[in-house]
Amino acid sequence: MASLKDDELVVALTTVTDKAQKQLASALSYHGLGFSEYLVLRCLQKAPAHKMRRIDLAQQLSMSASGITRLLNPMEKTGLIAKEANPRDARVSLVTLSASGARIFAESSVSFAAGATSFLEGLGKQARKDLAGIVTSLT
Amino acid sequence: MASLKDDELVVALTTVTDKAQKQLASALSYHGLGFSEYLVLRCLQKAPAHKMRRIDLAQQLSMSASGITRLLNPMEKTGLIAKEANPRDARVSLVTLSASGARIFAESSVSFAAGATSFLEGLGKQARKDLAGIVTSLT
DNA sequence: TCTATATATTTGCGGACTCAACTACTTCAC
DNA sequence: GTGAAGTAGTTGAGTCCGCAAATATATAGA
Numbered sequence: 001m002a003s004l005k006d007d008e009l010v011v012a013l014t015t016v017t018d019k020a021q022k023q024l025a026s027a028l029s030y031h032g033l034g035f036s037e038y039l040v041l042r043c044l045q046k047a048p049a050h051k052m053r054r055i056d057l058a059q060q061l062s063m064s065a066s067g068i069t070r071l072l073n074p075m076e077k078t079g080l081i082a083k084e085a086n087p088r089d090a091r092v093s094l095v096t097l098s099a100s101g102a103r104i105f106a107e108s109s110v111s112f113a114a115g116a117t118s119f120l121e122g123l124g125k126q127a128r129k130d131l132a133g134i135v136t137s138l139t
Numbered sequence: 140m141a142s143l144k145d146d147e148l149v150v151a152l153t154t155v156t157d158k159a160q161k162q163l164a165s166a167l168s169y170h171g172l173g174f175s176e177y178l179v180l181r182c183l184q185k186a187p188a189h190k191m192r193r194i195d196l197a198q199q200l201s202m203s204a205s206g207i208t209r210l211l212n213p214m215e216k217t218g219l220i221a222k223e224a225n226p227r228d229a230r231v232s233l234v235t236l237s238a239s240g241a242r243i244f245a246e247s248s249v250s251f252a253a254g255a256t257s258f259l260e261g262l263g264k265q266a267r268k269d270l271a272g273i274v275t276s277l278t
Numbered sequence: 279t280c281t282a283t284a285t286a287t288t289t290g291c292g293g294a295c296t297c298a299a300c301t302a303c304t305t306c307a308c
Numbered sequence: 309g310t311g312a313a314g315t316a317g318t319t320g321a322g323t324c325c326g327c328a329a330a331t332a333t334a335t336a337g338a
Binding site: 005012016018020021062112115116128129137 | 142143144145146148149150151152153154155156157158159160161163178181201248251252254255256258259261262266267268269270271272273274275276277278
Binding site: 034036063064066067070071089090091092 | 323324325326327328332333334
């Protein structure tokens with residue numbers, strides 16, 4: 001069917017992804033979380049010992065180091081995460097997932113997954129597999 | 140192959156699209172254009188008589204009306220677009236593509252298309268068709 | 279050891295965008 | 309007509325984020 005040119009395809013992709021982000025951000029807002037904040041918790045959850053350097057967080061989220069600083073500051077104040085020093089290297093400050101952060105993450109993940117499912121609901125099983133293959137080969 | 144859960148799929152999708160936007164924004168910056176500014180020119184180019192209401196522009200770009208105001212103000216100052224009143228309805232102010240706006244758009248479109256092609260280069264013909272079908276059914 | 283370079287983080291400044299409130303105009307019900 | 313409600317657009321305040329510069333620490337080379 002529709003064969004779009006590369007530029008049209010990418011514009012359509014950004015449009016549709018933007019829509020997804022807005023839906024998901026709205027779902028997360030019920031838990032008092034922003035989209036990036038959720039991704040931080042998600043990264044920490046997956047990380048060994050739920051602990052990460054700020055710079056690695058920045059890379060995984062494709063953000064600048066300063067963006068991470070400003071994102072994490074309020075999260076530390078509300079107790080979602082905690083700061084921890086690295087005895088081997090005084091430059092780095094590790095970020096850890098707090099117990100309440102883990103709880104909020106678990107709760108918000110339900111909303112997030114529901115939002116993701118509703119966003120993808122127009123897609124059949126094969127289309128989802130295709131999309132998964134496409135995004136991994138674009139990464 | 141890889142079958143991701145809905146939430147993982149959407150996270151991967153936003154990550155990859157974010158990467159695309161950054162590449163394209165960088166390509167457009169050589170023409171002095173931001174990503175949203177390029178999309179404005181693109182909309183106006185496609186519009187009948189290269190003319191649109193600000194509110195319709197906002198909807199097509201999934202932006203707020205105030206975002207459009209702030210986006211268009213500098214574009215008008217640099218002469219990419221022009222303001223025009225609507226004789227039938229004094230509330231609306233039409234936005235038109237200027238000659239220089241059309242020229243800049245044509246030039247930047249080359250860079251944009253090249254960026255889009257380079258972003259999609261890991262994808263075969265079938266994958267592009269699949270992706271096109273997927274984004275249209277998600278719209 | 280001392281200096282140069284590299285790395286991790288924070289801060290000042292600014293851009294892009296949103297929400298809510300406001301102005302200005304139009305339309306509809308009566 | 310006149311008032312109420314709706315629509316188009318702008319403005320003020322605030323959020324999120326990036327870039328460049330500054331700070332602090334680490335590492336490598338003479």
